[in-house]
Amino acid sequence: MPIRSADEYIESLRGRKLRIYLFGELVKEPVDHPIIRPSINAVADTYRLAEENPELATAPSKLTGQRVNRFLQVTESVDDVVMQNRMQRRLGQRTGTCFQRCVGMDAINSMYSVTYDIDQAHGTQYHARFVEFVQHMQRENFVVGGAMTDPKGDRSRAPHEQADPDMFLRIVERRPNGVVIRGAKMHQTGCINSHWLLVMPTMRLGEADQDYAVCAAVPVDHPGITYIYGRQSCDTRALEAGDIDTGNATFGGQEAMIVFEDVFVPTSHIFMNGEWQHAASLVERFTAYHRRSYVCKTGLGDVIIGAAATIADYNGVSKASHVRDKLVEMTHLNETIYGAGIAASHESKPTSAGNYQCDDMLANVCKHNVTRFPYELSRLAQDLAGGLMVTLPSDQDFQNPATKPILEKYLKGRPGVSVDNRRRVLRLIENMTLGRNAVGYLTESMHGAGSPQAQRVQIARLANFEEKKALAKKLAGVDESENEK
Amino acid sequence: MPIRSADEYIESLRGRKLRIYLFGELVKEPVDHPIIRPSINAVADTYRLAEENPELATAPSKLTGQRVNRFLQVTESVDDVVMQNRMQRRLGQRTGTCFQRCVGMDAINSMYSVTYDIDQAHGTQYHARFVEFVQHMQRENFVVGGAMTDPKGDRSRAPHEQADPDMFLRIVERRPNGVVIRGAKMHQTGCINSHWLLVMPTMRLGEADQDYAVCAAVPVDHPGITYIYGRQSCDTRALEAGDIDTGNATFGGQEAMIVFEDVFVPTSHIFMNGEWQHAASLVERFTAYHRRSYVCKTGLGDVIIGAAATIADYNGVSKASHVRDKLVEMTHLNETIYGAGIAASHESKPTSAGNYQCDDMLANVCKHNVTRFPYELSRLAQDLAGGLMVTLPSDQDFQNPATKPILEKYLKGRPGVSVDNRRRVLRLIENMTLGRNAVGYLTESMHGAGSPQAQRVQIARLANFEEKKALAKKLAGVDESENEK
């Protein structure tokens, strides 16, 4: 029976016996772990939004003939690509964190067209298999995670040149009914909160890297997999009593390392097996989608703008012209990100396989702005928050009868604002600029879907400088035949 | 007979006996004036593009049932709005300057919906009249200029409060068959190169400003009109022999002051007459369109990027990593402008009148970036150009037999590049960053369609800070009922 609600989703994660390490211990039940739970809540909100606003968070699927969660849809129109961005912004607004499902959505859509192309070039059958897999996911309403980033070892060497051949995930054995894979994937967003993982190569491969050219679907609870949880700034505040000091008690992100120790994948779940020539186009299509998916950060931007506006209000300075001006600047930067992202989606074109691929240049431009502007929004939010954001005593001191009245007396700001509400907003800004969700709002904005330099390389490739030079030469009256002389 | 080509357009401007002052003299025939002609060439290119690429630069018109120049079309779909941007970028690439027709296009589209709304509110007949006017323009294939910006006098006073009531254009007399208007419009782009002008109010009006609430169409060659030409940086280089030192010998922009000395407008050409309540929405819709029209500057951006890439190549440093990186940065900024602009167009919505209105926030964000990024592109282009751009001797020195061999000897750069080509590219960069087209690429980017602060005011209005505050408060767990205490 498919998952029909946020609550059912959470239940679906229980009792899976995953091998997860966190703080040196095996996690018994992630659903009940106070550090992990907020990340599950964030994914659950993608189900909740589908319940509350199906227009936004579900979409028709030709594959099953039914409406499915939008994160599982193979796009059927330009508008479908655009609607992904709208949904992403909304979920960013609702959770103030990374809701972890974009990798899977973007992986489904890029693999859909790449499997088609491989079949065309090599006479293989990957596309039909992949469609079947997606149908399965849609019918069960599962969460699909992507798994792309390899450890990479010595970055100056190709996969097959590494001292340890496992530094990129690879096929270690080919059997009649499937393959055995080994390796690790780093920084995997939301992997533990998924049901299935789509394993993909992380970069352009050469002929000698054939064993690294593998795409496959693996169930999250496969016994050959180990998860090691990444720690985040201020993560242990979730273990403290009280819900204020976490800043955002309900929602958080998740990144973990996934280790595949000789995991067998049956043929039905293999979507690339040695076709190294197609690794580059898979990475390029995926990153194009995914760089534009960072529009989600404008949803977080809306939250941080709102938090900054609220604290200015609570501090009694909301009408000061410089405060107003900073809020406008934050909004301008946030919408600039949105503009490039939504434009990339609007400018989508159909692939040979029939789904829709966003514009590569604008997607890169969107992401490149994401590596800059959230830092400036964060700086401006700290400006408006005031120093109290980092000198506020702990919640326990506000509970302690010895200090509570002192704190209540001296931290009183504008009349009509409770001290508790004031610190709640301060802690939210701390959460997004230094704390747990700063990981997603800042550092992940920097490195997710490729670090800044990766976008610059791609922008250089797409810039078509020769065409631009021709424009300039024509207007300048350059006569190139003169140069021959 | 309608104008059918760029050449016919130029001919249509001859012999109109306009009263134009430039450098203290009456201009005999603007078409033959070496300073004015480049601006005419730029408008002519909008006709040429329509000939060469009708898909891009013409569009179907329900009003006439025929394809018309896209600058004259009332948009009939979202795609029509998007195509305006594509055409604008292309024309920017072709001319490297302001081609002057966007004001008219944006005026037609905003007046189309506003006249409809006035009729709905006041039972007037403006819309039908306006449709007739547009049909006339489309049939003749005329250039329509807009005329919006009043001198404004003392900026702290409303129109009716000014010491001199003419500081905003106004109705000085109402007759049975029309009205008489008086006043001036400043910085009017391409006015002399147009056939008709659409006069509009420049800002929100109050009840006491009724006489200032006037929209009307006036022929450019009306005898009651005087034009005083604005001078530009390096304008007189067009009077010198040789075509190199101008940087862009073919194309230029045009701005002039238009003085209406008691010009009679017959009823058939009046589209607002006292309905002061609608001045604000006209201005808002026009500026929304027009701020997104600044996507044209990305076409100029393509030229300046191309020029910078070419000079780096001519200087033999095109492979230096810092040079490459600067070209990428220029491209990134240029595409960031494009992203917000094209997104604003893609996000258009139908008006009550049936045409399509772009997204206001994204349009403002686009224009606000235009007030910043072209300056940075310009700075980077100067960086790549090298100091020679501003120390190069005049073209006459390159013609003088006494200095020509010396200059040819010492200004030789990389083998295979002629000194003349090198200086042509340098002069183009000078043209766009200091010279005649810097007026359009920089200062007009700053002030056209509203100065930066105008966008900030509008962004503040559209930002919906209350909604953003609610998002933040929800995530922070703020309990507003506590505040009441």
Place this chain on the structure above:
Amino acid sequence: MPIRSADEYIESLRGRKLRIYLFGELVKEPVDHPIIRPSINAVADTYRLAEENPELATAPSKLTGQRVNRFLQVTESVDDVVMQNRMQRRLGQRTGTCFQRCVGMDAINSMYSVTYDIDQAHGTQYHARFVEFVQHMQRENFVVGGAMTDPKGDRSRAPHEQADPDMFLRIVERRPNGVVIRGAKMHQTGCINSHWLLVMPTMRLGEADQDYAVCAAVPVDHPGITYIYGRQSCDTRALEAGDIDTGNATFGGQEAMIVFEDVFVPTSHIFMNGEWQHAASLVERFTAYHRRSYVCKTGLGDVIIGAAATIADYNGVSKASHVRDKLVEMTHLNETIYGAGIAASHESKPTSAGNYQCDDMLANVCKHNVTRFPYELSRLAQDLAGGLMVTLPSDQDFQNPATKPILEKYLKGRPGVSVDNRRRVLRLIENMTLGRNAVGYLTESMHGAGSPQAQRVQIARLANFEEKKALAKKLAGVDESENEK
């Protein structure tokens, strides 16, 4: 007997029976508290530097005729002011955090001249008293903390207008032999690690605010004082086993709230008592010194540049041109801060009292850059660090035999770099950009010594726009007599 070493300083703090609350509990002995100790170590390093490099960290004192710790010196030459900056940068380099003694140093130097001025104006005896106090401090080699920032309550009201009169610290009783003060001071850097506190008003006062015009010295262990410790991002990592995850295990900052509950101050320790006219100049001189003292952040900048260079090296990409370029940009920004700060010191002028006061404009410019550039350095450091900085598992997972070999295998980077060293550097960057020392490097850089807007107000005051207008008018040939017409 005076304190003669870092170790003696630490011992001097023991057994003082301060009332300090942290995490809802009374702290037994701050010296032994794992969260507090790093902040004590940072102050101790000011003693250690004086031992190791007396030229840099001690200075001659006319007051005692002996060399004293530079933080206690009343400056006797321009060079003394300059040397403060050199020492501050060095201590920033050594500790990577806020070493907490600048407030006291800057308070001593501003109060030295202001007490002199008050005496001149009012015939009082504050200056001699203050000199005696400083001599005492110098002889004992004590740490002097400053206490300036009041809670401020409703920011639209003056001290005497507040609903609760205690929102600014004030004199509640005047006795023959002294005064009784009540109130609180917020965000007090290093207060618990000091021996004495200099209490000062926080802003310009009016005549009705006389009771708020109080300067006084109070021993840190006065029984009427309560300290409530401010919590910092990632503070509890100091409670975990292992020294890696803290990032900087040895050094940290400290800010606490100080509550004065009717504290009696004897006449000998009162340096302003009702002379409200001088509050403004005290604040102005103190902030001028203190805004330039933020040169300390260039020492932290050196550390973060070094950390970024190290991780690039460990990742095997230190020769990539974009990596190199980012390190250069970080250096350029860091030195830009230093330039303005050290210039402010070099441009010092003698006061009437005979000590030296730095240049106000350049001090404000220095601090204003500090509210911007450390954020950009931090962003660039995160860029160079890579995503692993925020997805690295906890140290416990590296100790756990079940996960240790997996982590050692897959987190191996360039040959010759241990995984432990790699994560140590990553954790240091996390510490400075998201963690405990991000409080000092970022948020305190924003708000310490006045928030950005405070600098802008002061820059506006000092800009002398009228003089600049005169320069422009002269060159433009403006004839103001024409304006009269």
Place this chain on the structure above:
Amino acid sequence: MPIRSADEYIESLRGRKLRIYLFGELVKEPVDHPIIRPSINAVADTYRLAEENPELATAPSKLTGQRVNRFLQVTESVDDVVMQNRMQRRLGQRTGTCFQRCVGMDAINSMYSVTYDIDQAHGTQYHARFVEFVQHMQRENFVVGGAMTDPKGDRSRAPHEQADPDMFLRIVERRPNGVVIRGAKMHQTGCINSHWLLVMPTMRLGEADQDYAVCAAVPVDHPGITYIYGRQSCDTRALEAGDIDTGNATFGGQEAMIVFEDVFVPTSHIFMNGEWQHAASLVERFTAYHRRSYVCKTGLGDVIIGAAATIADYNGVSKASHVRDKLVEMTHLNETIYGAGIAASHESKPTSAGNYQCDDMLANVCKHNVTRFPYELSRLAQDLAGGLMVTLPSDQDFQNPATKPILEKYLKGRPGVSVDNRRRVLRLIENMTLGRNAVGYLTESMHGAGSPQAQRVQIARLANFEEKKALAKKLAGVDESENEK
């Protein structure tokens, strides 16, 4: 007899029979040429300031035992270096342009120490000769120009590798009593307005480049020299009637190309002759001085801030908060440049020769900010100016009785401001951001004393990344011995 006044200086330039080409013609008398004269006026102002404020613009000289113009002084103390910066800012404020004498001043001071070092290393006699030359200049109170920048040809080749060996100035013949030099120097600031030129190599040389290692003094009116004048944006406005449209009618900059056609230099005026090993240190010391000399641009910054403040005032918006804020930002950026520059001077150290050399890192940081901030000041000035700056009719139209009353009527702004004064200020801003002095304020700020990348290379050299890495490793607890494993 020495030159004793600005007027005498101007007279000293008359009748020198220089061979100068401008606009394809030989210039008869540069002093009377309307395009050249403003640049002469700017140099003359260095004499005038020496008359009006000898404390600032003259200095004692041990070489002659008398006070000399500061531009001719060999610095004798740190304060002398600092005073150069103060004088430079003041002259920038007075002229609003490049006053052209810094190259000579910086050349004198760097050659002073380098000739000393060559003598030490090679037993030559350059230093004494150079001292004699400087004494001569001081006694006659002459203007000394520098001549450094060679054409460079193919930038990927060393001087001796060029297809044409003259692409760098070189010794073509050595005679018993001197040498013969041939080549050209590009972009030479103020060369025609000088009396003597100091010729220097432009970069680090190798052993095979010995003939290019030449320093020499040559009189400006040597018959073997040809000057080709560089044209500037809007240069010909100086030929028009009226003094308004030039923006700054009195002062301008000058750059020309100097061609040496086999010029004989007697031994007494040769200061380097083949000692290629010292070319690098000469360039490094000169650029260190000269990059800090760009503090002059803060004087121009004062003018442009003043112009922006004036036009805001004339437009009646000087109290708008965003206007105020932009003026503060301009001031902040301008003073940031000043801070690094004056700090570089304050941190000067004595050379072996006994004069004072500024700090290299801060000098580079100063100049690097100069390649950025004037562009932002310029952008902000254009923002405050409004679009009228580039659409204002020519002065002739304001003189024409047909248009004068119309223009006077409609260009009236705030009461009490004449239209003429308004356009004077607008034209000054145009002059500095697009026109003739934009060459000096913008493009020369970019490329003078080395392009941005030259500073970045030098900053990288001086950054001492290894030391910074050691700081970070120590705090992070890195154990490098672990890496060995």
